[in-house]
C-alpha cells in the first residue's frame with residue numbers, strides 16, 4: 001500500500017485525489033491546500049490541512065502547485081525520507097529541494113475542475129533520482145493508469161512543448177473561430193463535426209497526410225479572399241504565419 005499526501009487541490013490535485021481514493025493500492029492520507037476547500041462526497045473522509053507543519057507522514061508528497069512555486073514550496077517541506085514529486089510538464093525534477101527524495105508524476109492531459117478525466121487512458125510520465133523511487137512511482141501510476149512511462153526532465157520538456165502546440169494552441173484556434181463566427185452571427189456548432197473529424201483522423205493517419213486546405217493546395221485567390229476578410233483583424237498575422245508554415249512544410253509558394 002502506497003501512502004500519499006496530495007498538496008494543492010486545484011485542477012490536477014482535485015482529480016488525482018479522487019483517482020487515488022478509488023485505487024486499491026493507494027492510501028490517500030491527507031490533502032493540503034493553502035486556502036479553504038470544499039471536498040466532494042467521495043473525499044469527505046480524508047483529512048485536510050492548511051499548514052505545512054500539519055502535514056501527515058506518507059511515502060509520497062505530491063505537489064500539484066503552480067509551476068513557479070514548486071521549487072520554493074518544496075524547500076519548506078520537512079526533511080525526511082519522503083519522496084516529493086511534482087506534476088508539471090515544464091519544470092525539471094532538479095527544481096525540487098534536494099533535502100528530500102525527488103521525482104515527477106506528470107499526467108499528460110488537460111485538466112479542468114469541472115470535467116472528470118478518464119485516468120486509465122492518460123499517460124503518466126514519471127522520473128525519479130533513485131531506482132527504488134522510480135519503482136514506487138511506476139506502481140503509483142499503474143494504480144490509476146494503463147500507461148506509465150519513465151522519461152527524463154529534458155524529454156518531458158520537449159513533450160510539454162509539443163503538448164502546448166496540440167492542446168493550448170489548437171484550443172486558441174477554436175476561440176478565434178468562435179469569435180469570428182459570433183461576429184458574423186453564425187453558430188460555432190457548425191464547426192464541431194469538422195473539429196471531431198480532425199482529431200479522429202490523427203488516430204489512423206500522419207498529420208502530414210491529413211493536411212488539407214487552401215495553403216497546401218496553393219489556392220491563391222481563396223487565400224487573398226481570406227486575408228481581405230481579415231484586413232482589420234488581430235488574427236491576420238496568425239493566418240499569414242500558419243499559411244507560410246504550411247507552404248514551407250509542403251513546398252508551395254504563395
Ligand SMILES: NC(=O)c1ccc[n+]([C@@H]2O[C@H](COP(=O)([O-])OP(=O)(O)OC[C@H]3O[C@@H](n4cnc5c(N)ncnc54)[C@H](OP(=O)(O)O)[C@@H]3O)[C@@H](O)[C@H]2O)c1
Nearest residue numbers: 008009010011012034035064065066067087088109110111
Ligand atoms: N491543468 C492542467 O491541465 C495540467 C495538466 C498537467 C499538469 N499540470 C501541472 O499541475 C500543476 C498544477 O496545475 P493546476 O492546473 O492544478 O493548478 P491550479 O488549478 O491553479 O491549482 C493550483 C493549486 O496550488 C495552490 N497554490 C497556488 N499558489 C500557492 C502558493 N503560493 N502556496 C501554496 N499553494 C498555492 C492553489 O491553492 P488555492 O486553492 O489556495 O489557490 C491550488 O490548490 C502545475 O504544475 C501544472 O503545470 C496541469
